Amino acid sequence: MAQKILAIISLWLHLTFILVSSPFLLGVIGKTKAFFAGKWGPPLFQPYYDIAKLLRKGCVYSTTTTWIFRAAPMIALAAVLVSGFLVPMGGFNAPAQFWGDVILFVYLFALARFFIILAALDTGSSFEGIGASREATFSCLSEVALFLNFTALALISKNLSITGLVGGGVSLPWQIIGPALTLVVISFFLILLCENSRIPVDDPATHLELTMIHEVMVLDHSGVDLAYILYGGAVKLFVLGSFLMAILIPFKTQNIFMDTGIFCSGMTGLAVAIGVIESVMARLRLNRVPYFLISAVIFAVFALIITLVRGGH
Secondary structure, eight states: OHHHHHHHHHHHHHHHIIIIIHHHHHHHHHHHHHHHTTSOOSOTTHHHHHHHHHHTSOOOOOTTOOHHHHHHHHHHHHHHHHHHTTSOOTTSOOSSOOTTHHHHHHHHHHHHHHHHHHHHHHTTOHHHHHHHHHHHHHHHHHHHHHHHHHHHHHHHHTOOSHHHHHOTTOOOOHHHHHHHHHHHHHHHHHHHHHHTTOTTTOOTTOOOGGGOSHHHHTTTOOHHHHHHHHHHHHHHHHHHHHHHHHHHOOOOOSOHHHHHHHHHHHHHHHHHHHHHHHHHSOOOOGGGHHHHHHHHHHHHHHHHHHHHHTTTO
16 A cells, blocks of 8 residues: 555656656756846746746747648657656656667657657748758767667666666666766766757857757747747756756665655756856857767767676676
């Protein structure tokens, strides 16, 4: 009976983290950037206000677009929400887990990206076509680094389930193979910045079409569709951040409140770190972004080499 109650609590906490807490990270990032700029900045809950405001507005569609443009925001949001159920959060196992779910995890993000790119191309806009081309190009490099990191983690944990890779009672051997895990963390953090269109890869606050990547692809979306895209972006950041926290903090205290507090503190610290990075450095030139992603691939390759040399453990 106690196990069933714990499982129900775990499921509801997981849903709360994904559905409710995701936009909060964007608020923390905004507050951090405002602090470094010497400003008061928007409130922590501004992302919630923005999403709620957009949900009350109608959508405007061009006569050149097809059903793909209308369906893409919903499909992208659904894909990232499903991916959230594959990642352990707050010291609990993932609600959905099976052997090889790590492959599904990667391709759920690829599915979301694919439809957003299709929607950008569906508008017939040259600017959105440029953004779609950039997104597709950079994602090729980030996915290579992501799979290499997963391979290294699979060799360490002898598992192909995300819960087995980074959580669920399987403590990653930091003392034994810490250098490899450190390289994985660095590589995954670089991927997180790229996948979420953060500085130095992209600037989510820019309005110059010639330098935008993600933002230029969603210029024609409005109302509820734009709310889905903004909310999906927040969920994506939260899910990838949760995966990173599960690597950095693989242990469980067996205390539900302490585990939840540690997880929330770690996620808040991650948002602050992203805000600091965006405050102290500028966006890279577009022709330098591939080098940034290649560095993530190199870190992942070295992590894999160290893992293979040490035999996984």
